[in-house]
Amino acid sequence: SAVISQKPSRDICQRGTSLTIQCQVDSQVTMMFWYRQQPGQSLTLIATANQGSEATYESGFVIDKFPISRPNLTFSTLTVSNMSPEDSSIYLCSVESAGGFGEQYFGPGTRLTVT
Amino acid sequence: AQSVSQHNHHVILSEAASLELGCNYSYGGTVNLFWYVQYPGQHLQLLLKYFSGDPLVKGIKGFEAEFIKSKFSFNLRKPSVQWSDTAEYFCAVTPGFNDYKLSFGAGTTVTVRA
Incomplete structure (x- = not known):
């Protein structure tokens, strides 16, 4: 299995700014x-x-925004x-496992709050 | 676009009770099916998967799921839950043989009371 880390784990940001995860x-x-x-969503x-x-x-996501x-x-x-x-959400990265077909390993997520 | 439906938003059980979580998908072709689980404070992790073969698949921690093609369903079961099964459970689907994009259901929060 793969071990995935994410930084930051959480952040609170002001509107109009950008955050790199x-x-x-x-x-x-x-x-x-x-x-x-x-x-509350998937x-x-x-x-x-x-x-x-x-x-x-x-669909619904563009390079300029993300x-x-x-x-x-x-x-x-x-x-x-x-x-x-x-944009307040949890953002997760994942990688495909050797098993393929959608089996993925997930990182812990970054909890972003935009005020 | 395919969709995945989970019937229960929140399930509350007592220890030793049986658990069944419903999952239906809306894709008509070959599918790969997954249940992922997220325990409190932990990463999302794979519970079990179905690619082909025996439609009754067994996963970790005593969980099993049955693929019923005619019903487009992949329900998750456990005969006797434990307090440690408290978690959020996600059903997910990828279509076909070469598509790796997971479509997730909305998730079901399971709370097991000691």
Whole structure:
């Protein structure tokens, strides 16, 4: 299994600012994923990040709002830009396991509150 | 777009009671099915999965789930719950053989009273 860490674990930010969330994995992985879990709701995939290529965004999410970097096989960042209170969520990164087909290991999440 | 429905938002049980959580999905083709669990203060982790073969799959901690293709369902069961089963449970689906994108249900919070 993969061990995933995220920084920061939580933050409180003012509207209009940006926050970059880091995701570190203890092994090399091809695909990393970023999810959002809004209060009282389920996890929604934001984008898939492959090393060496542009991230692939899901419907409703755009690069200008959620730029992603994937500089190597163990690290990725997600930036939440120009934040509003509606961006208050838990943001999680995950990686695909060797089992594939959607079996993923998840990080602990970053709890973001925008005031 | 496919969707995943979990029937119960919050379930409260006493220890030793049986648990069944419903999950239905809306995708007509081949699917891969998962139950993930998040214990208080811990990461989301895999409880069990179904790719193919025997539709009754067993996971960790005594949990099992049954895939009923005709009903588009993948219900989670445990015959006798423990206080430590208090957690949030998520059903999730990926379609087909080459699609890794998980679609999650809304989650069910299970509270087990000692």
